[in-house]
Amino acid sequence: MLQFDQVSKSYPGGFVALERINFRIAKGEMVFLTGHSGAGKSTILKLISMIERPSTGRVMINNIDLSRLKRSQVPYVRRDVGIIFQNHRLLMNHTVFDNVALPLVIEGFTGKEMVKRVHAALDKVNLLDKQRCLPETLSGGEQQRVGIARAVVNKPPLLLADEPTGNLDPELSRDIMQVFEAFNQVGVSVLVATHDLGLIARMRYRTLTLKHGRMINDGLMPLQEPI
């Protein structure tokens, strides 16, 4: 599903954000990505979402080499990746319904099919009754859930979540993670970038740990291990 082969990323000025990163996420696998600030988590997410290209190495999604992708092909590959942003990135002057419908509209859905899917996504995050609201009238947790609904509405095979529980209380965090697990159980690959070691410890999934741009651990994180 997702594969990093000897991926390095350096920026002008000589800063090395990632160094020879190798990992593979299989179809239907759920993985945590963790590390301190500046460890390279965001760079990995940027490479997967094609915001950045690797300096060396290959990033593959479904056997498509992203570093060789033409600019015009990028949007079509992005449709296969649902991204949940830490700061939600909702369209504030559009309703919750319109925000969630956006990926479907882009893909060419209209009418009943689109409404059905948007309602299903909103129902999954318990926001069906807020579909006519503007995002600014919602709490941070609700906005996060709108972002999740938008990311999953077109059934992408890969979900990326950047600190999805960062602004949420423990109960809401658990609910959100349960939504990810629900998607994972029906075959969606999920990569969650988080600082929350407690969350990682509770959920016991494979964890990629980064430090100064290098992968220092790939597997179940030992309980209480400092990073």
Place this chain on the structure above:
Amino acid sequence: MSILFSGRASGARANKIGAVRRFLMFFVHHFRQAIASLGELWRTPMASFLTILVLGLSLTLPATLHLLVKNAQQIGGGFAKAAEINLFIRDNATDQQIKSLVTILSADSQVASVTHISKAQAMAEFQEASGFGAALNYLTDNPLPDVLVVLPNNTDPAAARALMQQLSNERIVEFAKLDLEWLTRLEAVVRLLQQAVIAIGLLLISAVLFIVSNTIRLSIISKREEIEVMKLVGATDAFIQRPFLYTGFWYGILGGVLAFLVSEGLLWWLRGAISDITSLYQSDFQIQPMNLIEFSAVITLAVLLGVVGSYLAVRKHIRAIEPSGP
């Protein structure tokens, strides 16, 4: 099982819609985006109004000048028959000599028609037209000469002038008259106006392209965040560009209609003054408004300007916006 999970029993897969449906949806989306863009104009009334006003007024000037040129050409065309040559016959010429000259001229290939206005007819016309009717009865002798009105086949000023020279050599012709100078001058003025219309039009078109392009550029900048999000969820540049292009389209339509209304209003306003002038020359000249073809041309030009102006902005600026990251 939720619809979100349907079709996933065998694992995750990308969702694609059929080619036929995609084709139909393409038009549905175009229609929706066109209507949504109209709504966008409504949501930004002042900026939209000013852009439409500038576009409309910029097109009004060349459109009105074109109408004035067209009407001036009509005036010129109406007086083309002024290329008549008047042959004033010597007082001592006999009727037989005059008839003989009329016969010769009628057979001349350079001459379209010859009309003989006798002294008596000329006097009757003069009495009627001059208002001196009764006073002229006191004249002991008719002072007016016989006149042959010759209409050349070729009404080109140079050809008519050459024919006049030739006819003035006829023995019984006292002198010949061809008054075409004013027509030549009018044609020169009309040509100058036509070139002025083209020059002014080109300048204004450049200005309109810049203004529309700049308005759309500002609109793109104000929606930068939205565009980034759209790109992150898989929107192509073409998809993102479309509403802006439709906005340019609506600017064009509304600006074109405004240009039509203002130029017609100006013509209506000038109609009274022009009517006063033409009535002094016993002319029944009626000013011609914009016809359907000209109206279509104004609207088409305005739409082209709106769309091209938008395209110049979106091509550069939407491409330049890249998502900054999750």
